[in-house]
Amino acid sequence: QVRLEESGGGLVQAGGSLRLSCAASGSIFSINVMGWYRQAPGKQRELVAAVTPGNMPNYADSVKGRFTISRDYAKNTVSLQMNSLKPADTAVYYCNAVVLHPFYDYWGQGTQVTVSS
Numbered sequence: 001q002v003r004l005e006e007s008g009g010g011l012v013q014a015g016g017s018l019r020l021s022c023a024a025s026g027s028i029f030s031i032n033v034m035g036w037y038r039q040a041p042g043k044q045r046e047l048v049a050a051v052t053p054g055n056m057p058n059y060a061d062s063v064k065g066r067f068t069i070s071r072d073y074a075k076n077t078v079s080l081q082m083n084s085l086k087p088a089d090t091a092v093y094y095c096n097a098v099v100l101h102p103f104y105d106y107w108g109q110g111t112q113v114t115v116s117s
Helices: none
Strands: 002-007 010-013 018-026 031-039 046-051 057-059 067-072 077-082 091-100 103-107 111-116
Touching: 002 091, 002 103, 018 031, 018 091, 018 111, 031 067, 031 077, 046 067, 046 077, 057 067
Parallel strands: 010 111
Antiparallel strands: 002 018, 018 077, 031 046, 031 091, 046 057, 067 077, 091 103, 091 111
């Protein structure tokens, strides 16, 4: 079992910045990929950014150059620094951890990010 606890999020004006953090606990040794997804009202959940055990980041095209994902293996955390935020970034952001053997997706409870124009 892996538990994910998110922090950060909130309300910010367009062009501003926010930082999301996610702390993993439990069977952390089994985690492979960690990342962030988001879901806007009426839309499907989508990948924002993820990082592999080799620290290779993967970003959605819509956030490249604005968001930075980082993973701290010593603290078992993954963070998402979001700069130059746009109203289109408004969504509930979810922390995700993938365990491969057996395969399982773990999710945080979600944190709201609202960007006002």
